[in-house]
Amino acid sequence: MANSLFEEKINSNGFLVTTEIGPPKGADVSEMVHHIDLLRDKVDAINVTDHQSSVMRFPSLGGCLLVKERGGEPILQMTCRDRNRLALQADLLMAYSRGIGNVLCLTGDSIDVGDHKEAKPVFDADSVQLLKMIKTLESGTDVGGNDLKGAPEFCVGATVHPEADFIEPQLVKFEKKVTAGAQFFQTQGIFDLASLRRFMQYASQFDVKILAGIIVLASAGMARYMNKNVPGITVPQAVIDELAGAEKGKGLQKGIEIAARSIKTISDENLCHGVHIMAVGNEGIVPDILDAAGLDAVHS
Amino acid sequence: MIVAEQKPLEEIRRMITPYNRVLILGCGTCMTVCDAGGEREVSFLHNALRLAQVKSGTGNHTFSEYTLKRQCDTEFLDLLAGRTYDLDAILSLGCGIGVQTIAERFPGLPALPGVNTSFMGVTKESGVWDERCAACGDCRLEETAGICPITRCTKGILNGPCAGTKNGKCEANQDMDCAWILIYKRLEQLQQLEKMRRYYPLRNFGTIPRPKRIVSKAVTAIGVNDG
Helix, strand or coil, X not given: CCCCHHHHHHHCCCCEEEEEECCCCCCCCHHHHHHHHHHCCCCCEEEECCCHHHCCCCCHHHHHHHHHHCCCCEEEEEECCCCCHHHHXXXXXXXXXXXXXXXXXXXXXXXXXXXCCCCCCCCCCCHXXXXXXXXXXXXXXXXXXCECCCCCCCEEEEEECCCCCCXXXXXXXXXXXXXXXXXXXXXXXXXXXXXXHHHHHHHCCCCCEEEEEEECCCCHHXXXXXXXXXXXXXXXXXXXXXXXXXXXXXXXXXXXXXXXXXXXXXXXXXXXXXXXXXXXXXXXXXXXXXHHCCCHHHHC | XXXXXXXCHHHHHHHHCCCCEEEEEEECCHHHHCCCCCHHHHHHHHHHHHHHHHHXXXXXXXXXXXXXXXXXXXXXXXXXXXXXXXXXXXXXXXXXXXXXXXXXXXXXXXXXXXXXXXXXXXXXXXXXEEEEECCCCCCCCXXXXXXXXXXXXXXXXXXXXXXXXXXXXXXXXXXXXXXXXXXXXXXXXXXXXXXXXXXXXXXXCCXXXXXXXXXXXXXXHHCCCCC
């Protein structure tokens, strides 16, 4: 039996579509709930980010509970930045007990890029060790070797960076994640489909699902900001130029068009197993992207 | 060696406010090499404090200065034994170990830190020091081509680079090399990339609990220990 609805989807070999929601900075979850309701039936699963870019927000676990409550399929994003191994394991037990069956294991951005620069970074574990930690919990013990009363079971994922400027060490780490039990990968933002093609030539030898990360850019300024401030992201000049060429006030429209074009190509040419759409603050436009990419019918 | 930075003059002045007779105590070892608290810095600080007192018209301090070969060994501190009777405080330009050794050796005298002890590292070039060792108590440098990921990766992670590295630099600081890129390149050069592919499990932070103590086998054998 599958550990989650999303795992069933993974096993069914259809084209996978996931997206993500960034929880609010504050206790007012009404907008997040609105986005969950808007997206839950349009995608296979919704990631809830974990203090994305090291900016303190409503927690991923709380967001996932809301996704669950509203009838959606959550993917718990879990970073190692803020919790030691006790807290990570405890949250995993809590997530499983509340019906959250998918976890995306991340190391987490550096504290220095966020809004609490004086905080203590934890990093008791890294992403590979977190994947192993989940496998250990699933086997019925904690990482201290103690028996659990009730073991969780998850569908586990991780990330990979096909557009890294020095790819070899990233691929070594990718293989470690595969060995550690990752079943699916949501890639960092893909802007150049040639890099995805190259990556898939290599990655198709592994029995894992690859979802290409699609970042929806709202303007040339946002692209330049991300190049400067968001770890690992490099938006190519051609994309920035295309965004800059958009009519005034139509930047987001252009961003939707660019994202939809990539998604359509990935889906039409079966470049990988699905897409993960990151609308970064514009979650409400994800249905428009799916429409424009011709994917809405598949997932509604 | 241990690397430190001298505290700002204003902070030092605030710290010494309650004390009239202050000995500025330098350290002839690491603090001399990192230009934070050797004989030269003691003399500069002495002058700066005197000038500031005159200029501001506040404070009634008398300063003396001295530099020991090492502050972290009680046997060197014993040299001060005859000089402390007319002191109200010792302003140490030794590292945090020096300050604490002074506090233990002279229980009746306030020991004030004049430097911020920062890390263990190397002199990269004149006036530039880089951190190299986190004293984690579980050295893995054999596995990482002699480059420490605990110290030199901002996240201290063990299984390879995070995805935040760009142009070989760290996401936390674009002037800083990504330790894992350095490790990868050096392992490749040494034809030891299999070490990169190994899984490194969770670290053992209990290797030696804090505060750490090392007792030499010889001392254990003859039973000499202060408990």
